[in-house]
Amino acid sequence: MGDIEHLFEPRGVAVIGASNSPGKIGYKILHNILECGYKGKVYPVNPKGGEILGCKAYRKAEDIEGPVDVAIISVPAKFALEAVEDCARKGVKYIPLITSGFSEIGEIELEMEIVKTAKQAGMRILGPNIFGIYSSRSSLNGTFGPKDIKPGHVAIITQSGALGIAMIGKTAVENIGLSTMVSVGNKCDIDESDLLDYLIEDEQTKVIMMYIEGVSKGSRFISTLKRATKVKPVVVIKSGRSERGAQAAASHTGSLAGSDDIFDSVMKQCGVLRAESIKTAFNWCKFLANAPEPPGRNVIIITNGGGIGVMATDACEKFGIHLYDDPEATKRIFGPVTPDFGSTKNPVDLTGGASSEDYIGALKAAATNPDIHGAIGLYCETALFDAKGLTSAIRQSHEMFAHNGKPLVFSSLGGKTIQDGIDELGKEGVPVFEDVYEAVECLGAVFRTKEHKKKMESFYPEILTNSTIITETIGGAMYDGRNFLLADEAKKLLESSGIQMPKSMVAKDLAQAVSAAEDIGYPVVMKVVSRDILHKSDAGGVVLDLQNRNEVIDAWEGIMMSCKRYDPSTRITGIEVCEMVKKGVETIVGARRDPSFGPIVMFGMGGIYVEVLKDVAFRALPLTRAEAIGLIKETKAYPLLLGVRGEDKKDIDTVVETILQVGALLQSTSLITDIEINPLVVYDQGQGGRAVDGRILLSSKEVKE
Ligand code: ACO
Numbered sequence: 001m002g003d004i005e006h007l008f009e010p011r012g013v014a015v016i017g018a019s020n021s022p023g024k025i026g027y028k029i030l031h032n033i034l035e036c037g038y039k040g041k042v043y044p045v046n047p048k049g050g051e052i053l054g055c056k057a058y059r060k061a062e063d064i065e066g067p068v069d070v071a072i073i074s075v076p077a078k079f080a081l082e083a084v085e086d087c088a089r090k091g092v093k094y095i096p097l098i099t100s101g102f103s104e105i106g107e108i109e110l111e112m113e114i115v116k117t118a119k120q121a122g123m124r125i126l127g128p129n130i131f132g133i134y135s136s137r138s139s140l141n142g143t144f145g146p147k148d149i150k151p152g153h154v155a156i157i158t159q160s161g162a163l164g165i166a167m168i169g170k171t172a173v174e175n176i177g178l179s180t181m182v183s184v185g186n187k188c189d190i191d192e193s194d195l196l197d198y199l200i201e202d203e204q205t206k207v208i209m210m211y212i213e214g215v216s217k218g219s220r221f222i223s224t225l226k227r228a229t230k231v232k233p234v235v236v237i238k239s240g241r242s243e244r245g246a247q248a249a250a251s252h253t254g255s256l257a258g259s260d261d262i263f264d265s266v267m268k269q270c271g272v273l274r275a276e277s278i279k280t281a282f283n284w285c286k287f288l289a290n291a292p293e294p295p296g297r298n299v300i301i302i303t304n305g306g307g308i309g310v311m312a313t314d315a316c317e318k319f320g321i322h323l324y325d326d327p328e329a330t331k332r333i334f335g336p337v338t339p340d341f342g343s344t345k346n347p348v349d350l351t352g353g354a355s356s357e358d359y360i361g362a363l364k365a366a367a368t369n370p371d372i373h374g375a376i377g378l379y380c381e382t383a384l385f386d387a388k389g390l391t392s393a394i395r396q397s398h399e400m401f402a403h404n405g406k407p408l409v410f411s412s413l414g415g416k417t418i419q420d421g422i423d424e425l426g427k428e429g430v431p432v433f434e435d436v437y438e439a440v441e442c443l444g445a446v447f448r449t450k451e452h453k454k455k456m457e458s459f460y461p462e463i464l465t466n467s468t469i470i471t472e473t474i475g476g477a478m479y480d481g482r483n484f485l486l487a488d489e490a491k492k493l494l495e496s497s498g499i500q501m502p503k504s505m506v507a508k509d510l511a512q513a514v515s516a517a518e519d520i521g522y523p524v525v526m527k528v529v530s531r532d533i534l535h536k537s538d539a540g541g542v543v544l545d546l547q548n549r550n551e552v553i554d555a556w557e558g559i560m561m562s563c564k565r566y567d568p569s570t571r572i573t574g575i576e577v578c579e580m581v582k583k584g585v586e587t588i589v590g591a592r593r594d595p596s597f598g599p600i601v602m603f604g605m606g607g608i609y610v611e612v613l614k615d616v617a618f619r620a621l622p623l624t625r626a627e628a629i630g631l632i633k634e635t636k637a638y639p640l641l642l643g644v645r646g647e648d649k650k651d652i653d654t655v656v657e658t659i660l661q662v663g664a665l666l667q668s669t670s671l672i673t674d675i676e677i678n679p680l681v682v683y684d685q686g687q688g689g690r691a692v693d694g695r696i697l698l699s700s701k702e703v704k705e
Contacts, residue, residue, distance in 0.1 A: 012040050097128035
């Protein structure tokens with residue numbers, strides 16, 4: 001972790017570019033530090049010297065007597081390097097560089113020069129182009145945002161400065177306490193992973209929220225995120241759901257790999273909760289920061305209205321919440337506290353005549369019953385029951401649930417008095433929502449966090465690949481000037497990695513083709529082998545289901561003719577004679593290098609409609625077996641593999657192994673850019689599968705990971 005705690009708990013802070021002019025950022029930062037009760041020493045630095053906001057101003061940082069762990073720089077870009085050099089002479093450890101005007105506007109060299117200077121002096125740069133840093137541990141508000149920040153348990157890391165400043169204001173309105181707020185800006189040096197390293201260990205931080213625009217150094221980010229979610233919930237908002245980032249590529253895996261789809265899949269793999277909006281992220285953070293981890297999965301809904309109860313039931317299904325479903329038990333538990341004309345089945349309906357005492361009674365029964373592990377309270381405004389009574393009932397129930405170590409979320413719908421009650425409770429940190437879905441979604445986030453922790457496995461299986469075959473085959477292709485492997489070469493590599501391929505041979509002439517077909521056994525398939533033809537079917541280079549010797553002879557002549565007609569200059573190496581693969585579930589398995597996350601694998605429904613169906617999901621490598629199963633489960637291919645309408649279950653183990661083997665092959669050499677098996681035909685359990693068509697693309701240069 002290094003000494004990153006000095007950034008959050010500095011012994012002394014210098015503000016370089018501190019000013020007496022209230023309109024300047026250097027003034028505002030110093031003002032915030034002084035006003036918010038920072039516990040260490042504060043040193044304004046300004047070439048004019050004198051006094052700023054009642055503090056002695058130093059002409060240079062190097063003139064400061066005491067230790068300075070953090071120097072916040074707010075001088076114009078043209079003076080920034082000089083200020084960093086001054087900090088180096090002083091022995092500063094961390095520099096939040098507020099200044100804009102670097103790589104974000106194309107001034108990359110100056111930014112690099114600053115990083116180099118800092119590195120040589122053992123200093124780290126946060127930013128540039130940031131609004132600063134807040135840390136509750138040292139009561140340091142080193143930002144030029146709002147003065148008032150409530151200390152608490154939510155850490156926010158944001159790539160957008162303007163949004164971050166707005167979020168500070170919003171957290172105050174929403175009564176969300178912050179443990180830290182860091183703006184990362186251009187991330188020229190310190191990035192999210194460095195900050196996560198600190199926040200994972202930081203006991204004050206119960207939830208981490210991140211606003212991300214783009215990811216670099218993805219492999220490290222993934223491993224840090226995986227460590228973080230083992231310990232505490234991580235909520236991410238990422239902008240840019242567009243397909244713009246998708247790379248034009250020659251493989252399906254490439255064209256299906258929209259940058260946002262990959263981001264989404266990888267966040268699921270890491271157990272991160274991805275929020276669609278800032279509002280949702282704030283709701284989750286607020287709830288997760290205070291909710292106890294449920295001791296089990298049984299949730300009960302308690303309501304005074306049937307309609308709202310059904311809505312909550314729907315929402316539970318959507319957000320993966322398990323409703324307690326034991327009518328005998330719920331009758332025993334809730335019978336004594338439910339009116340005769342109500343319902344003791346889940347959702348428990350206290351009916352429109354319910355009083356605040358009825359709510360307290362039912363919620364107490366839920367809070368104290370060991371078979372119930374969480375609850376959703378619902379209230380629709382009626383004239384029978386005053387809002388004050390409701391507010392007090394919710395408050396009491398919240399305390400009861402907290403005392404019993406179970407989460408409770410409440411949704412209350414009605415007029416102004418109800419809204420006032422929600423606001424009053426919100427200020428006290430009691431989670432009440434107007435919208436049922438918002439309430440249930442928060443509880444869902446708690447269960448997802450728990451499920452993920454339970455599922456986490458850190459064993460990465462070792463899959464063997466054959467380095468001699470890989471090196472020789474790729475070397476040969478590169479010698480020929482090709483950036484792809486021929487079908488037989490791709491097959492050799494896939495087979496050597498343990499992937500089950502159809503039996504096949506490449507025939508150089510008709511006699512060899514006939515003898516190959518007899519050896520393999522009919523029916524067979526014949527496919528042209530040519531470095532000039534990437535899409536064989538388009539060139540008439542594939543003939544299926546050949547039943548005998550005569551059909552093989554006809555197919556040989558047909559393929560040769562069609563391919564020459566398709567392109568007379570085509571060079572044909574031979575024709576591959578292949579086992580005709582029997583029918584099964586057609587899936588696709590791919591692997592490629594993503595510009596943000598490095599090596600990734602893909603799985604989904606395969607066959608010729610793959611790009612229309614777009615039923616694929618991704619995972620970053622390396623992959624545990626559990627993560628490979630999670631990948632399969634994320635697609636609609638999964639129910640097909642389980643077997644529909646009385647079909648037998650398919651060989652899911654073969655799919656898992658193939659995904660791991662394809663991943664291992666990609667990682668075995670940086671010369672492979674894309675691998676794709678489409679279709680991987682999967683048979684009934686125990687009968688394996690066949691990788692019918694394998695394609696491998698090569699890089700023209702070594703890729704750095
Ligand atoms: N050491 C110390 N002080 C110095 C130095 C130096 N080497 N050089 C200049 N100063 C002093 C100046 O004399 C001045 O003090 P004064 O008011 O007493 O004269 C002070 O530092 C500030 O310098 P100015 O030239 O007045 O610069 P100004 O404050 O106008 O702007 C700033 C500096 C804020 C860094 C500007 O260049 C900038 O980058 N603004 C954008 C910041 C930003 O938006 N960051 C991203 C935030 S996120 C978001 O989008 C909201």
